[in-house]
Amino acid sequence: MFGYVLITLIALSLAGFVLGRxxxxxxxxxxxxxxxxxPNYHGYFIAAWVGVPALVLVLVWLLFQGSVIDVLLMRSLPADKIAGLSQSELALLISEVKSVAGGxxxxxxxAHVVEAAERYNAWQSIARWAMAAAAIALALVAMLIARARIAKDFRARQGVEHVMDGLMIFCSAIAILTTLGIVTSLAIEAYRFFQLVSPLQFFFGLNWEPQIAIRADQVTAGGAFGAIPVYVGTLLIAFIAMAVATPIGLLSAIYLTEYASPKVRAVVKPLLEILAGIPTVVYGFFAVLVVAPAMRNFGQAIGFDIAPNSALAAGGVMGIMLIPFISSLSxxxxxAVPQSLRDGSYGLGATKSETIISVLLPxxxxxxxxxxxxxVSRAIGETMIVVMAAxxxxxxxxxxxxxxxxxxxxIVTLLIGDTEFxxxxxxxxxxxxLVLFLVTLCLNVIALRIVQKYREQYD
Amino acid sequence: MNDATGSVNAGIPLSAEEMSKIAPGLAHDIKIKSSDVEVHYGDKQALFDVNLDIPANQVIALIGPSGCGKSTYMRCLNRMNDTIDIARVTGTIEIDGVDIYQKKIDVVELRARVGMVFQKPNPFPKSIFENVAYGPKIHGLAASKSDMEEIVVESLTKAGLFDEVKDRLEAPGTGLSGGQQQRLCIARAIATKPEVILMDEPCSALDPIATAKIEELIDELKQNYTIVIVTHSMQQAARVSQMTAFFHLGYLVEVGETDQIFTNPQDKRTQDYITGRFG
Structure with missing residues (x-):
């Protein structure tokens, strides 16, 4: 039904455009x-009047239809059948009604479930038709209103500009609201967690053994939620990755811009960027199957014990993955540094490397x-390589x-298998x-600050 | 010059020493001597057979329409063309009698002796102090911090900028006005204690007031430096230079004292150019 309504609205909008023109x-x-x-602006103006309010109505309608019908359904159930039911048992009953309604x-x-299912189906179809009728009626009314405003001196262009403004704001609002939504849900669940486990233990505890029993018959660890080892591990691997990626990425960027001939550059740059196209799962098994055993063998050869899933293997391979991020942006x-700065430096007798270090890099x-x-953000948030190799x-x-x-x-291991909220x-x-998010957020803020500070100085 | 015939052959030009004996006010030592200089960019020849002697402690203006080779010639004098992969320079250029294109010449040292100021002010993204200190630092000219401060202050003073910036030497050089930036670039060039300063249209991006200041500065600087200036402004050439060289289509057409070039040019093309008939 929604599809048909949408098509009708689009058709009406198009008609509105032609009409406006x-x-x-x-x-x-x-x-x-x-x-x-x-004339086109008048067309767009009517099209926007026809399409936008009706579409908003449809979306709002769909948003609330389900919960309104649920409430109605709950009210209509015979009182003796729902008396004494808990909230979750009631929810179970409602979903039973819905699955019966769905066949x-x-x-x-x-019997009362079957009756309720029939009512549910009837209400659903009423709601659908009502929505279609309301949307199309609104579109037609809007068309008439907008059409009446078209005149020689009517400022349709400004009207269309306002609509465009609204569209831009709507799009950015979606991104912002989604972020807010994710953060809120993270915060709420984290708050529930901190009601069960003290924040002191989480932030300052040195022991992380979260695999506690969910069912009574499970044999598990005691359960300890000190997150420090986890964050230290994350930072260690990210540090190793950056220690690999930063010098290699930066130096290869310098080589490509300042030293490589155009021919070499044309070949090397795409090759380097292929690294960014390799799926992280491939890096993961590369780390597990190639790098880690090689390190272990090397360690054995020199009489040194290296674990098969060492931080070095995971971090090193992650570093390779990050090279194209750094090299490409650098x-x-x-x-983009103007040629005039290079000339100025060479003109004073600076060598190539002096020019690069004292002028180009700053x-x-x-x-x-x-x-x-x-x-860094990628290194901290990277999952697949470390799931496989760390x-x-x-x-x-x-x-x-x-x-x-x-x-x-x-996070991956906690959410695999039996979960219970x-x-x-x-x-x-x-x-x-949540903490990971806050850490990357702080990093980004610091990054923006640094960039701004140097922008002021260097533009 | 050949000893056996030199003194009797009147056709051979006089050496600078001999010149100064005959006409002391007019003659200067030859600072830069170019012979048969040709420049190719890839397959394209940009400069043909240029022979030009530049006297010391004077201002020589290189004029000519765009693409005539005047900047190309100037960039030969501190081997800036080396930074362009496809450029090839032939012929000889001698500064104080030393061929600057021979193998043993170090371009780093050469460019310290032959400073350059560019068309667009190009201060480095550093503080005013560091901009000026850049050259002395890479050439190791300052033994101590106080030495360096002395060099910076002296260079800024010579460039006529010190009074305007003395309170904010730590401020970024890019924050100055266009004219101040260009004087900063001149101070930066002076700081390496060069003998020759090359200026590639140093005023083309500046307003008339800033231009007047730079021209004044050029006039003062010529006491200590040999100055080569490329300019598109005939008036500027007439105002600041003692000698003028006119380039056209890669050839050095005419060179002489500025008064003579502007009042009594020998070549038809020079006359057409300075009277504004082409270019």
Whole structure:
């Protein structure tokens, strides 16, 4: 039904466009130059009047239809059948009614359920038709109102500009509201977690063993939610990754912009950017199957014990993955430094490397910082490589040859298998996620600050 | 010059020493001597057979229509063309009798001796102080911090900028006005203690007041430096220079004292250009 309504509304809008154009042209007997706004603007104006309010009505209607019908359905159930039912049992009953209404019948449902299902179906279809009728009626009324306003001096262009304004604001609002929604849900679940586990334990505890029993018969660890080892592990792996990616990325960017001949550049740059196209799961098994065993063998050869899922293997491979982020953005930033600055430096007798270090890098710093911080955010949030290559046991260590775990790995393991939303094991994932989000947010804020500071100085 | 015939052959030009004996007020030592200079950019030849002697402690203006090779010639004098991969320079250029294109010449040292000021002011994204200190730092000219301060203050003073910026030496050089930026670039060039300063249309991006200041400065600087200036403004050439060289289509058409070039040009093309008939 929604699809048909949508198509009808689009058709009405198109009709409104044609109507607006014709009416505007008719108002000046065919001489478009006499109009305040071009005929097309009058068309867009009516089309927007027809389409937008009706569409908003449909969306709002769909948003509330379900819950309104649920309330009605609940009220209509015989009082003796729902007396004494808890909230969740009531929800179960409602969903039973809905599945019966949808034709999915298991066993013989009770008579009152079947009756309710029939009512539900009837209301659903009434609601659908009512929505279609209301939307189309609104569109037609809007068309009439808008059409009446078309005249020679009518400022349709300004009207259309307002609509465009609204469209832009709507689009950015979607992004912002989604972020707000995610943060709110994270915050609420994290709050529930902190009611079960003290924040002191979470933020300052040194022991992370979240696999507690969900069912009575499970054999599990005792349950400890000290998140410090997890965050230390995350930072250790991110640090190793950045220690690999930053110098390699930056130096290859410098090579590509300042030293490479155009031919070499044309080949090397795309090759480097292929790295960004490799799926992280491929990096993951590369780390597990190639890098980690090689490191372990090397360690054995020199009599040194390296764990098979060491932080070094995961972080090193992640670093390789991050190279194109840094090299590509730094490359653009360095190439954007005006030639006149290079000339100025060479003209004073500076060598190429002196010019790069003292003039080009400072001038390109905002772009380079942007690349590095983007890479840091990726390193902290990266999941697949560490799920495959890093450890699961949270050990508090800064030794890169030992296994550590990361926030993302823990979130994945916490949400796999039995989950229950009144259990600290599951809720811990939200607390971890919230803190991770706050950390990356702070990083981004710091990054913006740094970039702004140097912008002021270097533009 | 050949000893056996030099003194008797009147056709051979006099050396600078001999010149100064005959006409002391007029003659200056030859600072830069270019012979048969040709420049190719890839397959395209940009400069043909330029022979030009530039006297010391004078201002020589290079004029000519766009693309005539005057900037190309100037960029040969501090080997800035080396930074362009496809550029090839032939012929010889001698500064104080030393061929600057021979292998053992270090361009780093050469560019310290031959400073350059560009068309658009291009201060580095650093503080005013660091902009001026850049050259002395890379050439190791200052033994101590106080030495460096002295060099910076002296250079800024010579460039006529010190009084305007003395309270904000730590402010970014890019925050100055266009004219101040260009004087900062001149101070930066002076700081390496060059003998020659090359200026590539130094006033083309400036307003008339800033231009007047730079021209005044050029006039003062010529006491200590040999100055080569490329300009599109005939009036500017007439105002600031003692010698003028006219380039056209890659050839050096005519060179002489500025008064003579502007009042009594020998070549038809020079006359057409300075009277505004083409270019």
């Amino acid at each position: 014709q009416r505007a042209l008719a108002a000046v007997s065919g001489t478009a130059a006499n109009l305040h706004s071009l 999915a019948i298991f066993g013989t449902p009770a 490359d653009d930033a360095i190439a 001038a390109a710093l905002p772009g380079i910082m942007g690349g590095i911080l983007l890479a 450890g699961i046991i949270a050990s508090l260590t800064l030794n890169p040859f030992e296994p550590v775990t990361t926030v993302t790995v823990q 009144d259990n600290p094991k599951t809720l811990a994932a939200f607390a971890l996620g």
